Each structure stands twice: as structure tokens, then as C-alpha cells.
Amino acid sequence: MESLIIAGIALVKVLILANIILLTVSYLVYFERKISAWAQSRVGPNRVGYAGLLQPFADVFKLLLKEDIVPTQANKTIHTLAPFLALFVAFTTYAVIPWGPDVTIFGRVIELSVVPNINAGILYVLALTSIGVYAITLSGWSSGSKYSLLGGVRASAQMISYEISMGFSVAGVLIFSQSLLPSEIVKSQSGLMWNAFLQPIGFITFVTAAFAETNRLPFDLPEAEPELVGGFHTEYSSMKFAAFFLAEYANMMIASALIVTLYLGGWQVPYLEKLGLSAGWEAIIQVAAFFTKLVFLMFFFIWVRWSIPRFRYDQLMDIGWKVMFPLALLNVLWAAVLAMLIK
Amino acid sequence: MAVKKRMKDFTLMEKIYLPSIVAGLSITLQNMFKPKYTMEYPEVKFMPSGHYRGRPVLVQEEDGGERCVACGLCSRVCPALAIDIQAAETEREKERYPERFEINMLRCIFCGLCEEVCPEEAIVMSKEYEIAFTNRQDAIYGKDKLLTPIADLQERIEFLRNNK
Numbered sequence: 448m449e450s451l452i453i454a455g456i457a458l459v460k461v462l463i464l465a466n467i468i469l470l471t472v473s474y475l476v477y478f479e480r481k482i483s484a485w486a487q488s489r490v491g492p493n494r495v496g497y498a499g500l501l502q503p504f505a506d507v508f509k510l511l512l513k514e515d516i517v518p519t520q521a522n523k524t525i526h527t528l529a530p531f532l533a534l535f536v537a538f539t540t541y542a543v544i545p546w547g548p549d550v551t552i553f554g555r556v557i558e559l560s561v562v563p564n565i566n567a568g569i570l571y572v573l574a575l576t577s578i579g580v581y582a583i584t585l586s587g588w589s590s591g592s593k594y595s596l597l598g599g600v601r602a603s604a605q606m607i608s609y610e611i612s613m614g615f616s617v618a619g620v621l622i623f624s625q626s627l628l629p630s631e632i633v634k635s636q637s638g639l640m641w642n643a644f645l646q647p648i649g650f651i652t653f654v655t656a657a658f659a660e661t662n663r664l665p666f667d668l669p670e671a672e673p674e675l676v677g678g679f680h681t682e683y684s685s686m687k688f689a690a691f692f693l694a695e696y697a698n699m700m701i702a703s704a705l706i707v708t709l710y711l712g713g714w715q716v717p718y719l720e721k722l723g724l725s726a727g728w729e730a731i732i733q734v735a736a737f738f739t740k741l742v743f744l745m746f747f748f749i750w751v752r753w754s755i756p757r758f759r760y761d762q763l764m765d766i767g768w769k770v771m772f773p774l775a776l777l778n779v780l781w782a783a784v785l786a787m788l789i790k
Numbered sequence: 791m792a793v794k795k796r797m798k799d800f801t802l803m804e805k806i807y808l809p810s811i812v813a814g815l816s817i818t819l820q821n822m823f824k825p826k827y828t829m830e831y832p833e834v835k836f837m838p839s840g841h842y843r844g845r846p847v848l849v850q851e852e853d854g855g856e857r858c859v860a861c862g863l864c865s866r867v868c869p870a871l872a873i874d875i876q877a878a879e880t881e882r883e884k885e886r887y888p889e890r891f892e893i894n895m896l897r898c899i900f901c902g903l904c905e906e907v908c909p910e911e912a913i914v915m916s917k918e919y920e921i922a923f924t925n926r927q928d929a930i931y932g933k934d935k936l937l938t939p940i941a942d943l944q945e946r947i948e949f950l951r952n953n954k
Contacts, residue, residue, distance in 0.1 A: 485822040490830065651808070754818040755811060 452555075460561050464541055471745075472696040473503035479696075479749050486753040507689065515685040520591025529589060530683065530690035533582035537697035540575045543568040544704045545630045547714050547734035551726070558630065559714075559734065568629045569617060572705060573610070576660055579698065580606040583662075583669055583679045586691070590682035598678030601760065602669035605659055608767035609666075613656035615775035619649040619782035620709045633713030643710040645785060649778035650710045652771050657702040659767070662695065664752040668760055703744035711740050836919070840949035843902045843915040845931075846893060847938040849947075856937060857912035860888040864904035864913055872897035873904060891936060895921055896929040906954065914946050 477492065477499070484491030492499035517523055547559035558564075565571055580603050587599015620642050621627065624635035636642055643650040659666040670678030680691045707713060714737035719729060758766070803809050829836060838844070849857045860877035878889035904913050916938060923929050940947075 482822070485826075486818040488821060488824060488827045490826050490828040493830075750815060750818060751811075754814045 456555075456557060457561065460559075464546075464561055465538065468538060468541060468697060468700065469693075471700055472693055473507070475696045475699065475745060475749075476506065476692070477503050478746075479752075482746070482749045483753045486750075510685060510689040513685040515687065516682075518591050518682050521682060522589040522591070525585050525589035526682070527687070529582050529586035530687045530694070532585070533579060533694035534690045534697070536575050536579040536582060537694040537701065540572055540701045541704065543571055543629050544701075544708055545633055545713060546704075546737045548730055550730045560629070563630060564628070567627055569621070569627050569632070569709075572701075573614060573617070576698075576701075577606070577610060579660075579694075582694070586683070587669075587679040590679075592682050594675045594677070594681045595679050598669045598671075598675050598681070601671075601675075602662065602679060605662075605666065605668055605763060605767070608764060609656040609659035609771065612652050612767065612771035612775040613660065615772070615779055616649045616653035616656065617709065619646050619775075619778045622779070622782045622786050629708050629713075633708060633715060636712040637715060639717045641710060641712045646778055646782050648774055648781065652775045652778060653710065654706060655766075655771060657706060658748070658751070659763075661698040661702045661748075663699060663748055665755040665758050666763060667757060668763055671757060699745060699748050700741070703741050703748065706744055707737060707740045711744075713737060838917045838919070840945040841953075842917050842919075843900050844918040845895065845900070845916055845921050846898065846902075846904055846913055846936075847916045847918075847943070848891060848933065848936040849912050849914060849943060850937040850939050852940065855882070855884075856887060856891075856933070857910050858888050858891065859884055859886045859910055859912070860891075861886075861909065863907045863909065867903045867907045869901060869903065870897040870899050872899075888933070891933050893931050893936060894929060895923070895931055896926065905950070911947060911950070914943055914950065916943065916946065 480502070481491040481499075492502040495501040495505045517526055542561040543563075543565055545558065545560040545563065549556050549558050551557070583602040584599040587595040587597070587602065590596070620632060623642065623645065624632040626632065626635075658664075662669050668678075669675075670680065672678075675681070680688055683691060714733040716733060716736045719732060724732070851857060860875055862875050862877070865873040865875050872894045874890070874892040874894070875888050876890035877886055879885055880887055900915070902915050905915050908914075
């Protein structure tokens with residue numbers, strides 16, 4: 448009976464999270480178009496539903512009706528597998544990210560993340576994002592098109608370069624939390640001890656690496672439209688293309704959630720406990736705080752996309768190896784010194 | 791030899807790159823709150839002034855007759871060979887009139903040469919830009935569609951008199 452209840456709770460959490468992700472991702476596409484329009488003094492989609500709010504559904508409906516084309520040169524198995532690998536990685540990464548404090552419902556303590564107690568939490572996230580590279584590389588490799596191949600190869604080179612600075616930035620965070628558990632990392636940033644304030648260099652390198660890992664501008668070399676047509680997804684159509692599209696935005700959401708968890712204090716609101724609210728209200732405010740931070744970061748991702756032009760490929764590698772990597776190392780030193788001084 | 795400072799050498803602030811990013815971001819953020827330039831077309835329509843070259847029309851006098859004397863100059867000058875005229879004679883003061891005057895709107899390139907060459911100010915470019923048809927037969931505009939009361943064309947005629 449007990450195990451059944453635990454399984455039931457886990458199922459409910461998965462359902463809630465999956466729905467939140469799908470809804471957020473579809474509206475991210477809408478807001479991407481809206482924000483790009485506003486930044487360019489345009490109006491943006493406003494025909495489908497009130498202020499174009501049904502646009503995401505119209506887009507998905509259109510994509511569903513499209514013909515699914517597989518090039519004759521393509522390796523069919525891998526060509527089909529790749530987009531769903533991308534989706535799989537994008538969705539499973541959310542499992543360890545806590546989106547609220549532990550709450551007590553009907554005398555049962557429930558942690559607000561799908562799999563709360565993985566000891567290797569952050570390593571799990573890093574490992575899965577590394578698998579995400581395979582999705583893009585395989586799609587480029589299996590399409591049998593030079594543009595796709597170039598996009599795929601670029602993606603793998605870029606990911607490897609930026610994963611290093613990302614890993615070292617995370618190391619700085621881990622020095623403070625002394626645990627790989629995401630919930631412990633959040634708790635280590637109580638009050639205004641946010642890692643973003645304690646280690647600004649690490650914050651900047653991590654955010655930059657997150658942009659590179661999610662293939663967002665200014666690092667969207669794998670799908671650079673002017674040179675590579677569509678990059679790794681040139682040969683994809685219909686729902687397979689939609690899967691890549693969804694995965695891209697889901698990745699953006701993970702990256703935002705990770706930045707919030709690692710650097711912006713997760714679901715914590717500074718000095719909330721001094722207000723003396725009841726536990727229930729406190730939990731609600733904290734969950735809301737997590738999603739507010741998440742929304743702001745996702746807005747930041749879109750905002751940057753429409754402000755900064757794409758790097759040239761050699762510039763990208765230069766920044767990755769000659770700037771980000773040394774900065775991330777410097778940050779580890781800084782974090783170590785700071786941790787010794789504070790504790 | 792001294793090292794020449796080039797225009798493209800970056801200063802330290804530019805090399806750090808982050809200030810430039812912040813500057814760029816602030817520009818796009820400011821743009822997000824500025825008024826939009828979009829004209830929401832089917833609801834709000836573009837109202838051109840006299841200089842606009844819309845579809846060519848024939849001027850219809852107040853008494854209902856056309857000004858055109860079917861000299862055929864417009865037909866000759868038309869680079870796209872869009873105009874077809876069949877002349878005929880009447881007992882009126884102006885002895886010639888076009889029995890048939892057709893402009894193929896699939897061919898017309900809106901260059902305005904017909905209007906420029908016309909000695910009678912009889913063919914002018916209107917302000918109309920919503921020209922859509924569903925088959926090629928409908929694209930050939932006859933006199934029924936071309937004749938437009940002179941009152942609607944005053945602005946263009948004035949513009950031509952000042953600038954032609």
C-alpha cells in the first residue's frame with residue numbers, strides 16, 4: 448500500500464510537470480515571436496484567438512498535417528530516432544530540479560521535484576545534457592545532407608568546448624553547497640547568499656555556457672540559417688521537426704531552471720521567514736518565486752536572441768577555450784578562497 | 791617603426807564585451823515599449839497621396855463621356871503590351887472614342903508611361919491597389935471597370951499638372 452501511494456504521488460508529479468513543460472514550451476514559441484516583434488517595432492502574431500494566444504496550437508496543427516519526408520540518402524532508423532532522443536533528453540532532465548520546498552499534505556512530506564533524492568543530481572543533469580549532443584549530431588549524420596552534417600559536427604564541437612566551462616562553473620557552486628543534491632544547493636543559498644552574487648564570474652560563464660549548450664543565439668552555429676540552410680534539422684519535416692523545435696525550447700527551459708537552481712537561490716525568497724506567514728502560504732510564495740525567476744530567465748534568453756548577432760565559428764571557439772575556460776578556472780579558485788573565508 | 795593604431799583595434803571596454811552586450815540589450819528593451827509601425831491591413835487601410843501609382847483608370851467627364859480620343863499612344867508606349875484599344879467615331883465634338891479599351895492587369899507593371907504620354911489627360915494612375923482576381927479572364931479590365939468619375943481623381947490630376 449505504502450509503495451503504491453509513493454508511486455501514485457510520483458505519477459501525479461510527473462503529470463503536473465509534463466503538462467507545465469508542454470504548455471510553457473508552446474507558449475515560449477509564441478512569446479519568442481511576440482518579443483521579436485516588439486523588439487523590431489512590429490505587432491507579432493495576433494490573428495488566432497485573442498491577441499494570437501491560440502497561435503501555438505495552430506502551429507502544431509499545421510505541423511501535424513505536413514508530409515513526413517525522409518530523404519532517400521538518409522539512414523532511416525537513426526533519422527527517426529534522433530528527434531525523439533532530443534525530446535527524451537529535454538524532458539527527463541527536469542526530474543531532479545526542485546521547484547518548491549518540501550510541503551506536508553495530509554501528514555505526508557512531499558518534495559516538490561519528481562525524483563528528489565538522487566545523490567548525483569547535478570551530475571545527472573550534466574550527463575543528460577551531454578546525451579543531448581548525440582541527438583543533434585546523429586540527426587546531422589543520418590540525414591545524408593552536407594548542411595545537416597556540418598550542423599551536427601559544429602554542434603558536437605561547440606558542446607564539448609562549452610561543457611568544460613559549464614562543468615567548472617558548477618564546481619564553484621558545489622564548493623559552497625558541499626553536496627550534489629539540487630535541494631541542498633538551493634538550501635545553501637539562503638538569504639541573499641545567492642551564488643550569482645557570491646561568484647559573479649561563475650554566473651556569467653555558466654549563463655554563457657548555457658546559451659551555447661541550448662544552441663541559442665549568439666551560439667546557434669549548428670543551425671546557422673544563412674550558411675547551413677537549417678543546420679542539423681534541414682532534412683526534417685512534420686512532427687519530427689516539431690520534436691526538435693519542442694526540444695530546443697524545452698532545453699531553454701531546463702537551462703533557465705538550472706540557472707535559477709544553481710545561482711539564483713532556487714525557490715527561495717530572501718528573508719521570507721521574517722514575515723511570519725503560515726507554512727502553506729510560504730510554500731505557495733516560494734513555488735511562485737521559482738516560476739517567476741524561471742519566466743524572467745526565459746525572457747532573458749529570448750531578449751538576448753533578438754539583440755546579439757551570431758558569432759563567427761572561430762570566434763566561438765576562441766571564446767570557449769581562451770576566455771570561458773580560464774574564467775571558469777579562476778572562478779573555482781575564487782569560490783574556494785571565499786568558502787574558506789566565510790566558513 | 792612605430793605600431794600604427796588601427797581604427798578597428800578595440801579598446802579595453804570593447805574587449806571585455808559585456809558592456810556592449812548590455813548596451814545592445816537596452817536598445818532592444820527600449821524598442822519593445824516604443825509604438826509599433828505595423829498597419830493592421832484588412833482593418834486599417836493604407837491611404838496613398840496623389841503621388842501613388844495604383845491601377846491605371848480612364849477619366850470619365852462629368853457628363854458621363856470618356857476623355858480618351860483613342861489615339862493609341864498609351865498602347866504604343868506600354869512596355870508590357872498590356873493595353874488594347876479599338877477606336878470608333880461619333881457625331882460628337884470629339885469625333886473619336888475608344889469602342890473597346892482593355893488593360894490586361896496581369897501584364898501591367900504600373901510604370902505610369904501611359905499616363906505620362908497621354909495628350910488628353912485621359913488615362914491616369916488611381917490610388918487603388920487592391921487588385922485581385924481568380925482567373926485570367928477577370929484580369930482583363932474593360933471600359934466598365936476602367937472608367938472612373940473625374941471627381942475621384944482630382945488629387946492625381948493636380949499632382950500631374952504640378953510635376954509632369
